[in-house]
Amino acid sequence: MTVLFINTCVRKQSRTLQLAQYFLEKWNDPDIIEIHPENENIRSLDEKTLHIRDHALYENDLDHPVLKYATQFAxxxxxxxxxxxxDLSFPAALKVYLERVNAVGVTFYYDETGYPHGLCKAKRLVYIATAGGPLISDVYGYGYVRQLCETFYEIHETVHFIAENLDMPDTDVEKSLADVRTKMDEWFKQSA
Ligand SMILES: Cc1cc2nc3c(=O)[nH]c(=O)nc-3n(C[C@H](O)[C@H](O)[C@H](O)COP(=O)(O)O)c2cc1C
Structure with missing residues (x-):
């Protein structure tokens, strides 16, 4: 079983990464591929890259480097x-990464009515986050990724673990993180 770990945490002391590491340790899968979009230096799609990608897809050259993130994800x-x-969302590096993942013919395809269908093997996507304040809206963060899963990838199980208010003066940060770890423990028990 391959776990693809997309790590978009940028701070050395990242609380989000601490939670993700806890989750992955519990998952205990020897086959984890970690992608750090920031370090991969992935550029947003421009005209030249779109052309190269369209050509690779036309030739069904799924091993082409331009499709690396899409094939890995699928x-x-x-x-x-x-x-x-x-900013009510996630680091821009994740959006740029997802732009590479959303390749027609690799992670999804359109049927004759124009409706997308998934080509991904994954049954489940786990989204781990922390927020400085309350989660005012998840529409542009987890909600966006969940919608991609539902509409394009057809990954039907999505799970959201989040610790909120971590930058608020009255928050006991360690307790908030421990509470999320407990939720993860419960989830593991239910999913076992
Ligand atoms: C660029 C930037 C934008 C942020 N935007 C928000 C925000 O919209 N809402 C919020 O509650 N916290 C916001 N925060 C606070 C972070 O969500 C919070 O500090 C989080 O725990 C950081 O995660 P980390 O410890 O993994 O780096 C922002 C922080 C940064 C650096």
Whole structure:
């Protein structure tokens, strides 16, 4: 079983990464592929890259480097995303990464009515986040990723673990993180 771990945490002391590491230790899968989009230096799609990608897809050259992130995503058994809550959303590096993942013919395809269908192997995506304040809306963060899973990838089980209010003066940060770890423990018990 391959776990694809998409790590978009940027701070050395990242609380989101701490939670993700706890989750992955519990998952205990020897086959974890970690992608750090920030370090991969993935650029947003421009005209030249779109052309190269369209050509690779036309030739069905799925091993082409331009399709690397899409093929890796499509083949993974489980996907774990660690993303701090930034500007009601997530770090831009994750959006750029997802732009590469959304390749027609690799992670999804359109039927004759124009409706998308998934080509991904994964049954489940786990999204781990922390927020400085309350989660005012998850529409542009976890909600967006969940919608991609539902509409494009057809990954039907999505799970959201989040610790909120971590930057608020009255918050006991360690307790908040421990509470999320307990939720993870409960989830593991239910999913076993
Ligand atoms: C660029 C940036 C944008 C942020 N935007 C929000 C926000 O919209 N809402 C919020 O509650 N916290 C926001 N925060 C606070 C982070 O969500 C919070 O500190 C989080 O725990 C950081 O995760 P980390 O410890 O994994 O780095 C922001 C922090 C940064 C650096």
């Amino acid at each position: 083949k993974a058994d489980t996907i774990v995303i660690a993303a701090p809550y930034w």
